[in-house]
Amino acid sequence: xxxxxxxxxxxxxxxxxxxxxxxxxxxxxxxxxxxxxxxxxxxxxxxxxxxxxxxxxxxxxxxxxxxxxxxxxxxxxxxxxxxxxxxxxxxxxxxxxxxxxxxxxxxxxxxxxxxxxxxxxxxxxxxxxxxxxxxxxxxxxxxxxxxxxxxxxxxxxxxxxxxxxxxxxxxxxxxxxxxxxxxxxxxxxxxxxxxxxxxxxxxxxxxxxxxxxxxxxxxxxxxxxxxxxxxxxxxxxxxxxxxxxxxxxxxxxxxxxxxxxxxxxxxxxxxxxxxxxxxxxxxxxxxxxxxxxxxxxxxxxxxxxxxxxxxxxxxxxxxxxxxxxxxxxxxxxxxxxxxxxxxxx
Amino acid sequence: xxxxxxxxxxxxxxxxxxxxxxxxxxxxxxxxxxxxxxxxxxxxxxxxxxxxxxxxxxxxxxxxxxxxxxxxxxxxxxxxxxxxxxxxxxxxxxxxxxxxxxxxxxxxxxxxxxxxxxxxxxxxxxxxxxxxxxxxxxxxxxxxxxxxx
Numbered sequence: 320x321x322x323x324x325x326x327x328x329x330x331x332x333x334x335x336x337x338x339x340x341x342x343x344x345x346x347x348x349x350x351x352x353x354x355x356x357x358x359x360x361x362x363x364x365x366x367x368x369x370x371x372x373x374x375x376x377x378x379x380x381x382x383x384x385x386x387x388x389x390x391x392x393x394x395x396x397x398x399x400x401x402x403x404x405x406x407x408x409x410x411x412x413x414x415x416x417x418x419x420x421x422x423x424x425x426x427x428x429x430x431x432x433x434x435x436x437x438x439x440x441x442x443x444x445x446x447x448x449x450x451x452x453x454x455x456x457x458x459x460x461x462x463x464x465x466x467x468x469x470x471x472x473x474x475x476x477x478x479x480x481x482x483x484x485x486x487x488x489x490x491x492x493x494x495x496x497x498x499x500x501x502x503x504x505x506x507x508x509x510x511x512x513x514x515x516x517x518x519x520x521x522x523x524x525x526x527x528x529x530x531x532x533x534x535x536x537x538x539x540x541x542x543x544x545x546x547x548x549x550x551x552x553x554x555x556x557x558x559x560x561x562x563x564x565x566x567x568x569x570x571x572x573x574x575x576x577x578x579x580x581x582x583x584x585x586x587x588x589x590x591x592x593x594x595x596x597x598x599x600x601x602x603x604x605x606x607x608x609x610x611x612x613x614x615x616x617x618x619x620x621x622x623x624x625x626x627x628x629x630x631x632x633x634x635x636x637x638x639x640x641x642x643x644x645x646x647x648x649x650x651x652x653x654x655x656x657x658x659x660x661x662x663x664x
Numbered sequence: 665x666x667x668x669x670x671x672x673x674x675x676x677x678x679x680x681x682x683x684x685x686x687x688x689x690x691x692x693x694x695x696x697x698x699x700x701x702x703x704x705x706x707x708x709x710x711x712x713x714x715x716x717x718x719x720x721x722x723x724x725x726x727x728x729x730x731x732x733x734x735x736x737x738x739x740x741x742x743x744x745x746x747x748x749x750x751x752x753x754x755x756x757x758x759x760x761x762x763x764x765x766x767x768x769x770x771x772x773x774x775x776x777x778x779x780x781x782x783x784x785x786x787x788x789x790x791x792x793x794x795x796x797x798x799x800x801x802x803x804x805x806x807x808x809x810x811x812x813x
Binding site for chain 1: 684737753763786789791
């Protein structure tokens with residue numbers, strides 16, 4: 320028997336020596352592992368031609384497991400606020416250690432020779448990637464500038480529309496009152512800091528008082544429901560007791576205490592203590608207040624039985640019944656013998 | 665000594681004690697007040713009862729007054745001490761043939777205190793049978809008869 324060896328790919332110990340690598344199971348596992356790795360490498364290869372630069376997002380911290388070297392590799396390369404997609408992975412794939420490790424892995428696990436090329440990136444490819452990365456960075460900067468310009472234009476637009484709105488509202492106004500002007504001016508200035516031109520100040524003053532007068536005159540008339548005036552009963556103006564303070568006849572006889580009584584409070588305290596006890600203690604769900612019948616017996620595990628605890632109670636009850644029957648029979652037969660003895664003497 | 669501990673004289677009282685003792689170990693001593701070994705045991709029980717008041721409730725039961733329980737718990741030697749927790753009987757392995765009760769008296773007060781503590785802890789963990797901490801030398805020896813064999 321060959322010595323015990325561990326195959327890290329199958330995560331298994333085997334005793335076949337070198338034969339394990341050629342077995343069906345190992346090849347199957349190998350294929351699956353390579354299939355898992357292939358998409359990542361292909362995506363990285365695509366990035367060689369057209370490197371993309373993005374704003375940094377925590378997702379870019381993701382790491383990829385390199386099967387050949389047996390180590391975790393950062394997928395994307397990030398520096399400051401920016402990330403180069405697949406930068407880390409490409410760097411690792413182009414390195415000479417990875418090439419050596421891949422060769423070793425292929426030799427040890429007897430994988431297909433043609434597949435090996437797919438998992439390697441040549442140094443020339445890596446140089447190409449670096450160039451496209453520089454281009455990508457430039458593109459990214461341009462894009463950012465554009466975005467900023469757009470945002471500035473948007474803000475300017477919004478400001479403009481707001482100013483126009485304010486102006487249009489203030490146009491249809493009558494001649495202002497100079498007295499009202501001084502007091503309202505202070506408050507209006509505080510709320511609207513946009514407007515600074517002195518010529519527009521008098522036209523703002525009428526805005527608070529004019530709308531108020533309009534609303535009061537043109538509102539709906541109120542419904543009238545009659546005079547609330549009963550001569551006997553008093554109301555709030557005459558100083559009568561409010562309805563919620565008047566004692567009802569039934570309630571006044573009972574002791575009026577709001578909230579729980581003292582005993583209830585103590586019970587609550589006990590309940591709080593109970594909550595702190597471990598929930599899987601013996602008899603946690605035992606109802607202490609349930610009333611028991613005369614024939615109640617506690618749960619007792621007897622000495623000589625080896626069944627469940629209720630079985631011992633059951634056994635006792637049947638034994639007790641048998642014993643009662645026996646004693647009943649004995650008491651019936653006993654008087655006969657006694658009387659016969661008497662007659663004898 | 666035995667007048668310091670509460671006594672239960674009928675099945676109903678025993679039932680009530682078992683039902684109403686909550687979250688504490690219930691200790692029921694089955695025996696007669698005049699018996700010498702019972703007197704020793706009662707002495708230990710009464711001296712430790714105040715220290716164990718938060719963990720255990722101790723009662724004395726006269727075997728002649730409660731024949732039902734004497735038969736149910738299979739009490740053939742006195743004194744016998746039975747332990748309950750929340751209405752559930754607790755078995756203890758003392759190294760003796762009978763795990764359902766403690767037969768005889770304890771050698772020292774500390775033995776009894778240790779036993780009560782072990783039962784309480786076991787019950788809090790949900791165990792129905794616990795291992796006795798008492799040294800097997802101090803456990804009284806007796807022969808357990810199975811239906812007079």
